[in-house]
Amino acid sequence: MTAEAQLLQQIGRGMQRLSEFTEQELAIATAPKEEIFQTDMVKLYRYRPQVEKPLRVPLLIVYALVGRYQMIDLEAERSFVRKLLGQGIDVYMVDWGLPRRVHRWVTIDDYVNGYLDDCVEEICARHGVERINVLGVCQGAVFSTCYAALHPERVRNLVLTVAPLDFHADRGRVEPRAGYVNLWARAMKAEDVDLLVDSFGTMPGPLTGFMFLMMNPVMNIAKYTSDLADLLGDDKKLLNFLHMETWIADRPDNPGETVRQWLKDLYQDNKLVRNELVLGGRRVDLRNVTMPVLNVYAQGDVIIPNACSISENVRFGTGDYTELAVPGGHIGTFVGGKAQAILAPRIAEWLKARMQEPF
Amino acid sequence: MIRLDLSQPVADTRGEPVEPSSNRVESLYRTWWDVVETSFRLLLPAQAPAAPDPRVEEEEREKLAGASPETKPALQALQLMRRLLTQYSGAPFASFGSAQGVHDWQVWAKQNAEQWKGLLQGAGAPQSPPAPGSTSMYDALDRTFAGLADSLGMGPSRAMRDALRELLAAEARRRNAQLAYFAVFEAAWRKIIDDIGSRIGELQARGERVDSFLALVRLWASIADQRVHEVMQSEQGLKAGAEYLRAVTRVRVQLHRVVAIASEALNVPTRAELDDAYLEIQQLKRQMRELKRASKARARPRRKKGSKEQV
Numbered sequence: 001m002t003a004e005a006q007l008l009q010q011i012g013r014g015m016q017r018l019s020e021f022t023e024q025e026l027a028i029a030t031a032p033k034e035e036i037f038q039t040d041m042v043k044l045y046r047y048r049p050q051v052e053k054p055l056r057v058p059l060l061i062v063y064a065l066v067g068r069y070q071m072i073d074l075e076a077e078r079s080f081v082r083k084l085l086g087q088g089i090d091v092y093m094v095d096w097g098l099p100r101r102v103h104r105w106v107t108i109d110d111y112v113n114g115y116l117d118d119c120v121e122e123i124c125a126r127h128g129v130e131r132i133n134v135l136g137v138c139q140g141a142v143f144s145t146c147y148a149a150l151h152p153e154r155v156r157n158l159v160l161t162v163a164p165l166d167f168h169a170d171r172g173r174v175e176p177r178a179g180y181v182n183l184w185a186r187a188m189k190a191e192d193v194d195l196l197v198d199s200f201g202t203m204p205g206p207l208t209g210f211m212f213l214m215m216n217p218v219m220n221i222a223k224y225t226s227d228l229a230d231l232l233g234d235d236k237k238l239l240n241f242l243h244m245e246t247w248i249a250d251r252p253d254n255p256g257e258t259v260r261q262w263l264k265d266l267y268q269d270n271k272l273v274r275n276e277l278v279l280g281g282r283r284v285d286l287r288n289v290t291m292p293v294l295n296v297y298a299q300g301d302v303i304i305p306n307a308c309s310i311s312e313n314v315r316f317g318t319g320d321y322t323e324l325a326v327p328g329g330h331i332g333t334f335v336g337g338k339a340q341a342i343l344a345p346r347i348a349e350w351l352k353a354r355m356q357e358p359f
Numbered sequence: 360m361i362r363l364d365l366s367q368p369v370a371d372t373r374g375e376p377v378e379p380s381s382n383r384v385e386s387l388y389r390t391w392w393d394v395v396e397t398s399f400r401l402l403l404p405a406q407a408p409a410a411p412d413p414r415v416e417e418e419e420r421e422k423l424a425g426a427s428p429e430t431k432p433a434l435q436a437l438q439l440m441r442r443l444l445t446q447y448s449g450a451p452f453a454s455f456g457s458a459q460g461v462h463d464w465q466v467w468a469k470q471n472a473e474q475w476k477g478l479l480q481g482a483g484a485p486q487s488p489p490a491p492g493s494t495s496m497y498d499a500l501d502r503t504f505a506g507l508a509d510s511l512g513m514g515p516s517r518a519m520r521d522a523l524r525e526l527l528a529a530e531a532r533r534r535n536a537q538l539a540y541f542a543v544f545e546a547a548w549r550k551i552i553d554d555i556g557s558r559i560g561e562l563q564a565r566g567e568r569v570d571s572f573l574a575l576v577r578l579w580a581s582i583a584d585q586r587v588h589e590v591m592q593s594e595q596g597l598k599a600g601a602e603y604l605r606a607v608t609r610v611r612v613q614l615h616r617v618v619a620i621a622s623e624a625l626n627v628p629t630r631a632e633l634d635d636a637y638l639e640i641q642q643l644k645r646q647m648r649e650l651k652r653a654s655k656a657r658a659r660p661r662r663k664k665g666s667k668e669q670v
Contacts, residue, residue, distance in 0.1 A: 003571035003572075004444055004571060004572060007573060011437050012441070015419070015422055015437050018426070018434050018437070019426055019430065021427070021430055040644075102637050102640065104637055105637055105642075106641060110641070114644075114648050118648075121655070174592055176588060176592070177588045180592065183592060187600065189601070192604065196608050199611035200611070201634065214591075217587055217591075218584040222580035225573070225576045229437075230573075232437075245429075249432075
């Protein structure tokens with residue numbers, strides 16, 4: 001039998017299998033959770049604890065706006081959230097929802113000092129604590145950093161994962177295939193960003209998705225042909241593929257004013273590490289981040305170059321700062337096998353070590 | 360050409376409401392299907408495709424009809440692959456290991472580079488924007504006697520005509536920017552074709568061969584990936600990309616202007632008016648937030664001095 005004939009057979013079997021998957025098999029983000037608070041399009045979830053007595057100070061996970069939070073609970077077997085729950089952490093998650101045209105004027109200030117602060121307040125009230133642990137992912141890590149700098153009294157420990165902190169740290173050391181968003185954003189003039197935001201209003205999710213796809217335009221073609229064909233005989237891998245694609249394709253729209261500030265103040269002007277970013281009339285000063293900080297970066301991250309996450313220009317006010325390198329890429333950090341064995345256990349260990357002494 | 364019907368939104372066959380964003384799975388694939396199909400044809404010598412098997416087509420239709428939103432795109436991707444493979448069976452993969460095969464490859468690779476060039480240029484044929492002084496005598500008279508025209512309700516019509524002219528000019532500039540952008544990548548495509556030819560030659564020298572569709576895709580992708588990234592990260596590529604985006608957004612701005620004129624003429628709220636309303640709503644929300652916060656701060660009991668937080 002020729003290779004082509006074999007492939008045709010394989011495709012036929014694969015198509016049959018695809019049509020047999022159940023809704024349950026295809027579902028993502030299935031860890032049991034309860035919605036405990038909602039404001040505008042934003043929801044706050046609490047995951048059902050898996051141990052009898054979870055750590056008393058809960059952890060709030062703050063995801064990015066450019067994707068949906070479901071990534072950190074993509075599949076039961078490779079769920080970052082489930083692994084944290086298994087380590088005895090009480091986990092909350094902020095779901096930024098699906099912004100619409102009416103949210104066009106929502107700013108980073110609204111996200112940080114509004115929605116995020118509301119969520120923290122809600123959790124503090126429920127648990128009778130003054131401060132909680134906050135874990136930010138990518139753009140969510142920037143929001144968390146801003147929050148910690150503006151409201152240090154509310155953050156007990158800060159965990160940053162794949163965080164773009166110094167947006168210009170990659171300058172002069174461009175790595176092949178890495179940091180394209182940085183280059184793209186800096187290639188635009190400030191007025192281009194204004195034109196982009198003014199003409200779109202709310203940035204369509206598919207546009208953001210396309211930007212991410214274009215970061216790896218050719219390999220994506222292989223992904224939907226040769227890679228997909230290779231998975232057809234293995235149900236588990238095929239489901240992994242479908243789950244990931246479902247998540248990748250689900251890009252929410254982003255409020256225009258947030259995009260404007262994100263691209264101009266951060267990607268173009270790098271105001272965060274310069275302590276020049278202003279939210280709601282208040283300057284974000286990283287020296288106010290006085291709580292313990294764990295900064296996790298992915299060794300193979302091509303979206304946020306490592307230099308941008310662990311730059312020496314990032315000067316927090318804390319005396320307890322730890323960096324943790326995790327194998328894998330930007331997303332692989334949360335769903336990859338090797339990273340999964342390290343990420344949640346090390347974060348839990350780090351948090352527990354800082355919860356021994358009451359203060 | 361094979362064209363899958365992707366014009367309709369994904370139907371939820373389970374009769375349940377589908378979250379709008381879940382339909383986007385399909386848009387993710389759509390981009391790449393076109394590229395795969397075009398690439399496949401360009402990587403094969405010209406030959407007439409075999410007629411599709413109606414039984415297979417019927418079977419595929421049934422599977423797609425019953426597919427969930429999550430699996431439908433993957434099914435369609437496989438369907439496309441199967442059709443391409445079936446319709447172009449007998450492609451030159453088997454001959455890649457032979458000296459003749461490599462020679463054939465190099466001959467049509469050069470032809471294909473020309474095809475790419477034609478394809479890219481055809482997509483963005485340069486246009487000239489209308490010259491500033493090219494308004495007609497009628498327009499000049501219309502402006503001179505604007506008061507009379509406006510009293511007859513022609514004001515919006517004239518404004519619309521100007522806006523449409525600006526829109527056309529912006530669109531012409533967009534196409535030129537697109538051409539410049541494609542030209543940057545066209546140079547990369549030529550290198551890719553050359554590299555593939557060289558790689559096949561190397562394989563042949565080692566007694567190896569590219570003997571399947573998937574092997575060809577893998578070879579093509581690994582080479583093209585490197586070259587495309589080089590272009591994307593280059594100063595020239597970034598500049599062309601930024602200029603293209605600028606041109607696209609300027610078209611959108613002009614389009615908004617046209618719609619705004621029409622909306623005002625029809626007494627329909629314009630986008631700017633809606634945006635103003637949304638801004639006001641957002642500002643009110645911020646005020647509400649501050650009031651709530653102040654009220655909570657007054658009500659919150661202060662922690663006693665020396666009290667410790669539990670863990």
